[in-house]
Amino acid sequence: MSSLAPTSTQAASAENAESLRRDALRERMALFGLCSPAVLIVLIMLVIPVGWLFYLSFVGADGGFSLENYERMVRRKSYLRIFETTFTVSIATTAICLLIGYPFSYFLSQLPKRAANLCLITVLLPFWTSLLVRTYAWLVLLQKQGLVNQWAIELGLLEEPLKFVHNMTGTLIGMVHIMLPFLVLPAYNAMKAIDRDYVRAASNMGAGPVKAFWTVFLPLSLPGVFAGSLIVFVLCLGFYVTPAVLGGGRVIMVSMKIASNIELFVNWGAASALGVVLLLMTAGILWLAARFVKLENLTGGGH
Secondary structure (H helix, E strand, O other), X not given: OOOHHHHHHHHHHHXXXXXXXXXXXXXXXXXXXXXXXXXXXXXXXXXXXXXXXXHHHOEOOOOOEOOHHHHHHHHOHHHHHHHHHHHHHHHHHHHHHHHHHHHHHHHHHHOOHHHHHHHHHHHHHHHHOOHHHHHHHHHHHHOOOOHHHHHHHHOOOOOOOOOOOOOHHHHHHHHHHHXXXXXXXXXXXXXXXXXXXXXXXXXXXXXXXXXXXXXXXHHHHXXXXXXXXXXXXXXXXXXXXXXXXXXXXXOOOHHHHXXXXXXXXXOHHHXXXXXXXXXXXXXXXXXXXXXXXXXXXXHOOOO
């Protein structure tokens, strides 16, 4: 009798384990069935086009397999200058957005909720206007006969109009205006989530307002600031409209070169190769970011 009891118990445990495995499998299959439409959409809209992009990048002028599209980027220094310009504009835009966006986000986080919400409307207003309209509005404002130069001359700040467009200056002004909300919103979210008891505790231990900010508030706000900076930088890498309009052909980024390869030279292979390189660079940047900061902290919730 005593030898049969453990055997029956083991058999019951094995049967229960098998039943749990079957239930888990059925649950996974049901979840997969629910997710399959979304998976199919992602496959059709993202994976297949990117795969086609990779394929075209290895097609040469004769229609066969070739590395000539990538070799061209290595041989010609113009491509290096284009990538250098792309990263210069992206880094400069991110830095300026950080210099403007962090103090503004901190200001919003210190306001009462109702006042902060009203101020956030001003941050969200640009999203309600077409990107193309905003870009051409800056073109009108910044040109030599534009309002900025006219007002500066009338106020005695300038003796003659300055060239604000069709150069790097105009490009950065337009891109900072468009990208600033992408930094302010994550930074504000991270700052608003910081428990004010931490700052008060630092003050109770003898830290002044400045020291409490640098030692407590700033470190806790960095995940959201880093997330916003990363979003701005990655979006800038593929920007097209603003550099094309405000740069006036003097600020050439990778996206503009891709467009010219297709529109002017009808060279899909060269354009695809540039797109693949830019995609891999972006993926590498995101991978490096994930190595230094946990992905769950990029939302500002990792306090």
